[in-house]
Amino acid sequence: MKWAKYKEKTICLAKLPREKYQIVYESALRGKMTCLKCGEPVRLYLGIQQEPHFYHEHKQNCAINERGTSVWKPPISVKNNTLFHKKEQVVASSKNDYLQRLMQSGIYLDETQMKAVRTTEGPLLVLAGAGSGKTRVLTARTAYMICERNIHPASIMLVTFTTKAAKEMKQRLLTYPEIRQNSISFLVTGTFHSIFYRMISHFQPERWQMNRLLKREWQREQLIKEAGRELGLDEREFAYDQALQQISYWKNTLLTPKDTEPQSQWEERVSYLYKRYEELKTERGQFDFDDMLLGCYELLLENPGLLARYQERFQYFLIDEFQDINKVQYEIMKMLSNHTKNLCVVGDDDQSIYAFRGSNPSFILEFDKEYPEAQIITLSENYRSSHTIVTTANKVISLNKQRRQKQMRAQFDNDHLPLFFFPYDEEEEATMVVEDIKERIRQGAEPRDFAILYRTHAASRAIFERLSQCGLPFIVEQDGESFYQRRIVRCLLAYLRLSLNPNNEEAMNDLLIALFLKQSALQELKAISIIEDCSLVKALAKLSNIQPFQQKKLRKMVPLFKTLAALKPIIALETIEKEMGFEEFMKKRGNEGNVMEKGSDDLRDLKVVAKKFKTISAFLSHVDEMIQATSEAKQFSKQQTNAIQLTTIHRAKGLEYKYVYILGAVDGCLPHDYALDTYRNGDELPLEEERRLMYVAMTRAKEALFISVPEMRRMKKAHASRFIKYLIE
Numbered sequence: 066m067k068w069a070k071y072k073e074k075t076i077c078l079a080k081l082p083r084e085k086y087q088i089v090y091e092s093a094l095r096g097k098m099t100c101l102k103c104g105e106p107v108r109l110y111l112g113i114q115q116e117p118h119f120y121h122e123h124k125q126n127c128a129i130n131e132r133g134t135s136v137w138k139p140p141i142s143v144k145n146n147t148l149f150h151k152k153e154q155v156v157a158s159s160k161n162d163y164l165q166r167l168m169q170s171g172i173y174l175d176e177t178q179m180k181a182v183r184t185t186e187g188p189l190l191v192l193a194g195a196g197s198g199k200t201r202v203l204t205a206r207t208a209y210m211i212c213e214r215n216i217h218p219a220s221i222m223l224v225t226f227t228t229k230a231a232k233e234m235k236q237r238l239l240t241y242p243e244i245r246q247n248s249i250s251f252l253v254t255g256t257f258h259s260i261f262y263r264m265i266s267h268f269q270p271e272r273w274q275m276n277r278l279l280k281r282e283w284q285r286e287q288l289i290k291e292a293g294r295e296l297g298l299d300e301r302e303f304a305y306d307q308a309l310q311q312i313s314y315w316k317n318t319l320l321t322p323k324d325t326e327p328q329s330q331w332e333e334r335v336s337y338l339y340k341r342y343e344e345l346k347t348e349r350g351q352f353d354f355d356d357m358l359l360g361c362y363e364l365l366l367e368n369p370g371l372l373a374r375y376q377e378r379f380q381y382f383l384i385d386e387f388q389d390i391n392k393v394q395y396e397i398m399k400m401l402s403n404h405t406k407n408l409c410v411v412g413d414d415d416q417s418i419y420a421f422r423g424s425n426p427s428f429i430l431e432f433d434k435e436y437p438e439a440q441i442i443t444l445s446e447n448y449r450s451s452h453t454i455v456t457t458a459n460k461v462i463s464l465n466k467q468r469r470q471k472q473m474r475a476q477f478d479n480d481h482l483p484l485f486f487f488p489y490d491e492e493e494e495a496t497m498v499v500e501d502i503k504e505r506i507r508q509g510a511e512p513r514d515f516a517i518l519y520r521t522h523a524a525s526r527a528i529f530e531r532l533s534q535c536g537l538p539f540i541v542e543q544d545g546e547s548f549y550q551r552r553i554v555r556c557l558l559a560y561l562r563l564s565l566n567p568n569n570e571e572a573m574n575d576l577l578i579a580l581f582l583k584q585s586a587l588q589e590l591k592a593i594s595i596i597e598d599c600s601l602v603k604a605l606a607k608l609s610n611i612q613p614f615q616q617k618k619l620r621k622m623v624p625l626f627k628t629l630a631a632l633k634p635i636i637a638l639e640t641i642e643k644e645m646g647f648e649e650f651m652k653k654r655g656n657e658g659n660v661m662e663k664g665s666d667d668l669r670d671l672k673v674v675a676k677k678f679k680t681i682s683a684f685l686s687h688v689d690e691m692i693q694a695t696s697e698a699k700q701f702s703k704q705q706t707n708a709i710q711l712t713t714i715h716r717a718k719g720l721e722y723k724y725v726y727i728l729g730a731v732d733g734c735l736p737h738d739y740a741l742d743t744y745r746n747g748d749e750l751p752l753e754e755e756r757r758l759m760y761v762a763m764t765r766a767k768e769a770l771f772i773s774v775p776e777m778r779r780m781k782k783a784h785a786s787r788f789i790k791y792l793i794e
């Protein structure tokens with residue numbers, strides 16, 4: 066049905082502007098839309114597979130004579146240009162006894178996987194495409210070395226990217242024939258950090274006591290802020306999180322404060338902070354995670370005798386996720402394995418996505434230059450995804466220049482061609498995805514079959530809200546804060562909160578930064594409000610310890626708070642931006658070097674939500690509800706296993722799901738704006754990393770892949786991501 070009634074008005078989808086669909090959808094959810102024929106409530110279908118239409122939830126739709134075509138853009142499926150050839154069963158026959166027994170116990174290996182397992186001596190690079198079974202190869206290789214080659218497990222070092230991966234590998238090993246708990250316990254497995262920490266704390270126990278570790282981000286921030294105060298940097302304005310990331314990057318690439326070559330005023334400041342951060346840390350005998358790596362590097366470099374002892378102990382080295390190794394890790398592993406060169410590295414240059422942390426794909430790209438005798442084995446059978454997912458992902462990644470040429474081949478085909486769909490904006494995108502998931506769950510899918518992937522946390526706001534409201538179980542990342550608790554968003558909300566309650570202390574505290582006032586001003590404001598018997602907002606106009614120009618500005622601004630209260634939220638935000646100095650504040654902040662997260666983006670994101678509400682109080686209740694929902698969702702995520710996964714692409718690496726939805730496939734989102742900026746300035750590397758992110762996202766899908774290309778983003782016309790544009794034209 067294309068027609069329905071809202072109060073006395075007739076709504077025709079063919080004539081309804083595209084931006085109104087979401088509002089009609091929500092009105093229908095509240096039972097406000099009725100059938101033209103029978104007068105009963107109708108819902109609006111706003112999903113991916115069919116054209117939007119009204120429908121009766123619990124009975125057959127009424128027959129209405131309708132005309133007109135809608136403004137809906139139907140989804141486009143990727144054309145399947147390459148035929149799927151079912152490969153003969155690629156299970157390799159093995160003359161070798163242990164591998165034979167492995168196969169008999171149900172752990173199959175194809176020919177190339179088997180070759181990688183058998184090549185135990187000398188440097189070996191296993192280039193493992195997505196889903197090609199590198200975890201299986203690594204575990205089988207370890208078992209093979211122990212059981213067939215009689216290599217003592219204590220002489221094997223197996224490095225994984227996460228502690229979870231190390232644990233899983235050990236558990237898997239235990240299910241392999243002839244592997245006993247006893248031999249597993251001799252194996253040295255873990256992340257670079259855990260293995261190197263064991264080494265340094267053994268030799269320098271005093272220096273590396275755990276209670277000296279700056280374990281949490283806030284501990285590092287505290288230290289760097291101390292250094293920042295020496296430079297007179299405003300605690301709440303300077304992008305300290307970015308500065309810490311930059312320092313970490315320098316440390317992981319073995320650059321001391323003296324070696325840094327700042328490229329901007331911001332980097333100059335960070336370089337100074339780096340120097341002071343290190344000094345303060347040393348004075349207090351503390352260390353951070355990066356120091357564990359550097360400490361190990363220095364220990365081995367300065368103590369050849371000790372290095373020799375380790376070399377005697379370890380003969381074989383296996384490194385997983387080699388594409389994400391950084392310089393200091395690489396140099397340590399090179400030293401440790403230098404005597405035997407039995408170094409097996411497994412990775413996929415196409416999945417290198419941690420350059421901002423100092424990872425460098427050049428180590429995998431140039432492995433054979435470093436080790437000319439190295440064997441290279443490419444695993445290109447993809448056991449995870451369907452044929453068209455694989456060929457589409459191949460097409461996307463093949464446009465990267467910095468990569469080793471390879472093509473994955475799928476093992477199965479199905480009818481689900483990767484689908485691009487075109488929501489109006491972020492709000493409708495979330496609705497369409499949730500509708501689609503609901504439909505599939507009704508047809509028998511499990512919540513755990515689904516993952517919704519996005520480029521940045523901020524991009525998950527709408528989908529989080531829709532899922533919270535619809536009651537489907539979902540899991541969020543533990544460290545993701547609510548969108549409404551981001552610094553800039555809190556600040557904007559503070560204006561709105563104070564317009565309704567001019568004595569809201571917490572809001573006033575959030576607001577100070579945007580007014581260029583120090584935090585101490587809050588005490589003064591409270592004193593004024595008591596002495597002069599006025600609200601905190603009115604007290605702003607009476608502040609005395611500030612510059613005259615600032616006083617003038619505040620006096621002009623104070624009466625505006627009252628007018629805000631009566632405005633629609635979207636208009637109120639525009640007033641805050643243009644008339645209450647927020648634009649100016651943002652411009653100043655823009656210079657602070659935070660290239661990834663611009664305050665103006667937060668403002669535009671907030672406007673997208675605000676436009677759905679008629680009053681500020683309704684908008685703020687929604688905000689508070691969602692802040693509450695975030696902490697509940699985090700609690701819930703700890704216990705749930707059968708739930709839809711909401712995650713950034715970075716966090717989805719290594720995981721697989723039956724159905725994957727990728728949000729925001731538009732320029733500016735994926736690829737991220739900052740990569741487009743650097744590209745315009747002549748540096749293509751960040752853009753290539755963004756393409757790898759798209760590739761990682763696509764290759765998480767087993768059976769079906771849905772890519773969303775919204776028409777509008779942050780209230781502006783959006784353009785299909787350059788990574789996929791040519792696939793839909």
Ligand SMILES: Nc1ncnc2c1ncn2[C@@H]1O[C@H](COP(=O)(O)OP(=O)(O)OP(=O)(O)O)[C@@H](O)[C@H]1O
Binds near residue numbers: 174
């Ligand atoms: N020879 C094989 N025969 C059948 N299935 C296999 C084989 N090798 C691996 N698999 C299966 O293929 C899937 C992908 O394997 P795995 O997760 O090890 O891939 P991966 O290379 O680590 O992927 P990615 O790098 O994309 O995270 C798993 O479900 C695994 O059990």
